[in-house]
Amino acid sequence: MARDGGIRAQPALCSRAATNAKAPPHGDPRRKTLMTSIPIKRALLSVSDKTGIVDLGKALAANGVELVSTGGTATALRAAGLEVRDVSELTGFPEMMDGRVKTLHPMVHGGLLAVRDDAGHAASMAEHQIGAIDLVIVNLYPFEATVAKGADRETVIENIDIGGPSMVRSAAKNHAYVAIVTDPADYALVSGGTTTLDDRKKLAAKAFATTAAYDSAIATWFGTVDQAEEFPATLPITLKRGDSLRYGENPHQSAAFYTATGSVRGIGQARQLQGKALSYNNLNDADAALELIAEFRDAEPSVVIVKHANPCGVATGATLAEAYAAAFACDTVSAFGGIIAVNRTLDAETARAITGIFTEVVVAPDADEEAIALFAAKKNLRLLLTGDLPDPARAGLTAKSIAGGWLVQGRDNGTPGELKVVTKRQPTPQELLDCRFAWTVAKHTKSNAIVYAKDGSTAGIGAGQMNRLESARIAAWKAKDAAEKAGWSTPRTIGSAVASDAFFPFADGLLAAVEAGATAVIQPGGSIRDADVIAAADEAGLAMVFTGMRHFRH
Numbered sequence: 001m002a003r004d005g006g007i008r009a010q011p012a013l014c015s016r017a018a019t020n021a022k023a024p025p026h027g028d029p030r031r032k033t034l035m036t037s038i039p040i041k042r043a044l045l046s047v048s049d050k051t052g053i054v055d056l057g058k059a060l061a062a063n064g065v066e067l068v069s070t071g072g073t074a075t076a077l078r079a080a081g082l083e084v085r086d087v088s089e090l091t092g093f094p095e096m097m098d099g100r101v102k103t104l105h106p107m108v109h110g111g112l113l114a115v116r117d118d119a120g121h122a123a124s125m126a127e128h129q130i131g132a133i134d135l136v137i138v139n140l141y142p143f144e145a146t147v148a149k150g151a152d153r154e155t156v157i158e159n160i161d162i163g164g165p166s167m168v169r170s171a172a173k174n175h176a177y178v179a180i181v182t183d184p185a186d187y188a189l190v191s192g193g194t195t196t197l198d199d200r201k202k203l204a205a206k207a208f209a210t211t212a213a214y215d216s217a218i219a220t221w222f223g224t225v226d227q228a229e230e231f232p233a234t235l236p237i238t239l240k241r242g243d244s245l246r247y248g249e250n251p252h253q254s255a256a257f258y259t260a261t262g263s264v265r266g267i268g269q270a271r272q273l274q275g276k277a278l279s280y281n282n283l284n285d286a287d288a289a290l291e292l293i294a295e296f297r298d299a300e301p302s303v304v305i306v307k308h309a310n311p312c313g314v315a316t317g318a319t320l321a322e323a324y325a326a327a328f329a330c331d332t333v334s335a336f337g338g339i340i341a342v343n344r345t346l347d348a349e350t351a352r353a354i355t356g357i358f359t360e361v362v363v364a365p366d367a368d369e370e371a372i373a374l375f376a377a378k379k380n381l382r383l384l385l386t387g388d389l390p391d392p393a394r395a396g397l398t399a400k401s402i403a404g405g406w407l408v409q410g411r412d413n414g415t416p417g418e419l420k421v422v423t424k425r426q427p428t429p430q431e432l433l434d435c436r437f438a439w440t441v442a443k444h445t446k447s448n449a450i451v452y453a454k455d456g457s458t459a460g461i462g463a464g465q466m467n468r469l470e471s472a473r474i475a476a477w478k479a480k481d482a483a484e485k486a487g488w489s490t491p492r493t494i495g496s497a498v499a500s501d502a503f504f505p506f507a508d509g510l511l512a513a514v515e516a517g518a519t520a521v522i523q524p525g526g527s528i529r530d531a532d533v534i535a536a537a538d539e540a541g542l543a544m545v546f547t548g549m550r551h552f553r554h
Contacts, residue, residue, distance in 0.1 A: 063193025275382030
């Protein structure tokens with residue numbers, strides 16, 4: 001031990017430097033690194049999450065590794081009977097400023113960053129009595145958890161780790177000689193007292209990803225919370241890979257599923273009870289179904305059936321089974337191979353009805369044991385349990401990549417307030433209910449979207465057409481087809497309400513709805529030809545309301 005508290009350089013390092021005095025300078029392409037397997041002689045442990053740290057300390061000590069530590073980590077190790085050196089012994093300085101300054105010192109970072117077979121580095125280490133550090137175990141202050149708890153600004157700032165990320169980056173940069181572990185799940189890689197180059201590379205990659213994500217969370221908090229900027233000048237987005245998928249939308253496209261940090265639960269956090277792994281398209285459609293059923297989370301029993309991210313049947317009822325029957329009847333053809341979402345605990349009666357047709361995925365807050373048992377006989381059917389449904393009014397951003405950049409916007413979480421009646425005839429209470437129901441479904445249907453609804457059920461849905469007239473015609477045709485298949489005397493568009501996700505630019509789309517039998521219309525309004533459309537509605541005896549809000553979806 002040096003008199004100033006520093007730990008003297010290891011003799012092996014000094015002798016290696018002495019015999020390598022004529023080695024090319026650091027960075028010279030002729031200089032060859034390295035030992036692929038390196039014994040751990042000294043480890044620095046400083047963790048916020050103490051999970052597994054004592055067991056790791058014992059394993060390292062059993063392999064003759066010298067343990068250097070800080071604060072609470074040192075206390076935990078000593079309590080387990082381990083011999084530990086305080087980092088203040090290494091630096092010759094005490095921890096100070098409420099622990100803000102303890103590892104930011106050349107005795108630490110020199111021991112981490114030194115290129116071990118570089119003569120100049122070795123000489124500097126010997127001159128300044130800097131000992132090499134072969135392993136760093138660090139996890140960072142819980143910044144995101146602190147924010148999630150609603151802590152005040154001062155507490156949030158104090159949970160920004162400075163020394164930890166600095167050590168992580170130093171060790172990761174010098175991974176040719178130093179192992180850096182930021183995740184307790186990786187302790188087994190270093191507990192044997194030796195590290196391999198391949199492992200050090202993997203650990204370094206993970207370490208830099210960790211600090212990048214950590215800095216991203218801090219930058220996001222400063223920009224969006226502290227400075228209240230919806231769109232900060234730099235928008236860091238941190239995602240964590242969940243599952244590698246077999247392929248993307250098509251077999252020639254590779255794909256993976258990434259989860260976002262934060263407290264919002266969705267398809268990515270759902271519990272899959274059975275069935276094969278979800279595909280890219282399954283996940284996309286299941287998300288569309290979940291977002292739509294979430295609109296009905298406080299409503300009576302409701303069912304959504306989705307195909308290719310568009311609803312093909314939505315209904316409410318006295319029971320889930322009743323709602324499923326009504327939603328299925330809207331489009332029995334498209335429902336084949338679809339995604340179903342419900343807003344209640346899935347029961348046996350509804351599960352039995354669902355098994356009557358091939359279904360890819362069922363999404364539910366929960367399911368009873370009998371329903372689970374019924375699905376177990378359908379090995380290819382996936383059951384996802386989400387717990388509480390997400391809040392459809394929650395804030396947030398959505399992003400879409402385009403060539404050369406990203407389009408970022410706020411979530412479409414708007415709901416119309418008071419509806420403006422613009423026709424001579426007032427809508428009846430039932431028509432108003434059907435208007436709002438159709439409007440909710442149209443919000444989640446690809447533009448141009450036309451949705452007919454009656455008595456809490458969709459009657460016909462026209463989605464994704466290049467003009468609104470064709471969407472109105474397709475929706476009406478689907479309603480007729482559904483009536484023929486069900487043996488009804490008339491399609492459910494008779495006496496229905498019709499929703500349009502954007503204004504009718506001409507009266508022709510509205511007249512197509514009249515021809516289909518609709519008696520009420522809900523649309524945003526705002527066209528330069530609103531007067532013509534209103535006049536056509538009055539002439540046909542329709543009731544029409546304006547929302548003042550558009551719901552394009554592309």
